[in-house]
Amino acid sequence: MSEQTEPLSPPLQDTADQPDLPEGWLAVQSMDLDAQGVARKPDGKVVFIDGALPFEWVSANTHRKKNNWEQASLTDIHRESSQRVRPGCPHFGLHGGACGGCKMQHLDTRAQVAVKQRALEDNLWHLGKVKAETILRPIEGPAWGYRYRARLAVRHVIKKGTVLVGFHERKSRYVADMEVCPVLPPHVSAMLMPLRKLVADMDARDTCPQIELACGDHVTALVLRHLEPLSADDIARLRAFAARHSVQWWLQPKGPDTVKVLDEGGETLSYALPDFGITMPFKPTDFTQVNPHINRVLVSRALRLLDVQKHERVIDWFCGLGNFTLPLATQAREVLGIEGSEALVARSRENYKSNQAQRQDGKALAATDFVARNLFEMTPEMLIADGTADKWLVDPPREGAFALAKALADIEQARIGAEGAGPLPAGAEGWTPPKRIVYVSCNPATLARDAGLLAHLAGYRCVAAGMVNMFPHTAHVESMAVFERA
Structure with missing residues (x-):
């Protein structure tokens, strides 16, 4: 805070x-x-x-x-x-200079899960006046070495005569003096000190403010943000480091759209969803879940709770790269993925085509389309134009899915002739709301707000909810809730 x-x-x-x-x-x-x-x-x-x-x-x-x-x-x-408990990281604590990446290492991991589950339940009730009929068992995974995505700050500290690479200090903009990080994969934690030496030896040591980490199943990518062009000697240093530590360097001279791999021809960065036979290629600056161990379980549970049948049409809202969309396409008749970013929609289409090409005979993915749209400006008319879907998967960012939930609520209020409701939008007569919604959330407050709309105005019951410990040792609460038509 x-x-x-x-x-x-x-x-x-x-x-x-x-x-x-x-x-x-x-x-x-x-x-x-x-x-x-x-x-x-x-x-x-x-x-x-x-x-x-x-x-x-x-x-x-x-x-x-x-x-x-x-x-x-x-x-x-x-x-x-x-x-x-005794914290598992030597850089954790309340002292000056302590790393600010984790806040709960002094609390037993089982108690951390209980606190987060209670946070979810309290938010649902206090903010949304909603109580889940069933509390789902928490999704848990490894407490250490789980963080496959990270943004590491880089700072050449002239007074100390050293380069720091890591997270920021608690309540500070200074970079923590970290030698290890147990929440990073072990091979990345062991790389922190060599990274400090690498940058210290570079001509560009004062103009490289950040290294972004992205681990796939077989590739470890490092994105170097550099404010000035790199010298030939620095490029050689990066290549030598890559060969020594088996990493793939990407360079970012400006914004995220300028990211480019240093040397073409290497293995593709990707992660697998083995329960569905899906492989997801991604770029190191694309949004993917930080914790792949939890993500695999999360996707499987979400689809099990959604219970998609072969004759059903499903919409995946905030679909990103297709993390849920492509698994849904192994079960449904038709899938529509909707995302705010044109670039992510393009990447989703590529991932769909590559997975479709790899499917064995008789196991083709369902017809799937992807659309780019600002989901924070949804209206009842736009919702109806997307057509009827039997079920929804909703996976918004921290801001939640307020406009989407409100559009659904407005249609229901108009349909029942509620006081103060607007007219029923054109086309609503033949449109039906989804029978079931699975909502995956990274912010219990916005989930609770949207759950209140769904439960009190849109005609749904919250039949189940549970927390997902995506970020052990932090106060971040990920969760999942299931809504059914009342």
């Missing part, structure tokens, strides 16, 4: 009675979505405490005060939580 951002509330868990503690001690009742312990002073004022865990008794140093809350840092633990 930045210093300009107010702490998140309400707390995720509440305990009943305040214990009678010595003066200055605080009983931590819960943890908020910024991984801060939440306590109350005797006068009822809320205190958010960096580093504290639920059910601990602590002392803390307040460094920010508001009328209704204070923000503090942990100074002493008088009763330790049974769920406190």
Whole structure:
């Protein structure tokens, strides 16, 4: 959380009675979505405490005060939580210079999952007034070495006489002095110090601000952002590093559309979805899920919950590269993928064609089309123009799918003649809403907002919801919810 951002509330868990503690001690009742312990002073004022865990008794140093809350840092633990663990990374902590990439390494991973599940349920209820009829079992995977995508900052620090490569420090724009990173794949973590030496030896050491990591199943790609053209000597240094560490260099002189592989002819960057016989080629700057272990399970569960039949038409909203679209095409009669980016739509079409060409006889992908459209400006008329679909898969960015949910709600309100509803759009008489929607979310607040529209205005029940631990040791909450026509 930045210093300009107010702490998140309400707390995720509440305990009943305040214990009678010595003066200055605080009983931590819960943890908020910024991984801060939440306590109350005797006068009822809320205190958010960096580093504290639920059910601990602590002392803390307040460094920010508001009328209704204070923000503090942990100074002493008088009763330790049974769920406190030793962090797995030497760069994690509250001290100056600590890495800001993870916030929950001091909490047992099982407890992290419980906190995030509670966050999902609390958001659904407090923001959307929705309770899922069934709570899905959390999707979990490896707690370490999972992060196949990362944006690493690069900084030549003249005063220290060194180059830093890694994430930013906690609540700071400075780059953390990292030697290892256990959440990165082991071979990438072991590459951090060699990367620091590489950049330090380059002529362009002061004009390379970033290295982006993208790991596929068989290729590790590194995208070097460089503000000035690279010298021949620097190109040679990059090639030598690539040969030594088995990586594929890409160069980015300007925006993401300028990214180009340094040497053509190498293996294609891709990941597989083996449950569906799908292989997804991608460029290192394309959006793909950070955690491929979780992504494979996520896609399989989403399609199992959607329960697509061979005679059904399905729409995949916010389809990206086709992460869900192509697996859907192995099950449905027809699929439509809709995405806001023209470039991603073009990449989706390429991925569809390449996978179709590799299918064995009798296992062809269903007829699939891809359309580029601004999904944050959806209207009922646009929704109807896309035609009736039996089922929807919705996988929006953090902003959620408000316009889409609202368009569906507006059609339903017009159909039932609700007070204040607009007229039924042209063509709505022959259009029917989807029987089932699976909504994959990376922000429980926007999911809850959209769930409220679907449940209270669009005629759906939230039949199931559960969290997905895509980012262990962070406060990021990924989740999934299933809606059926009431």
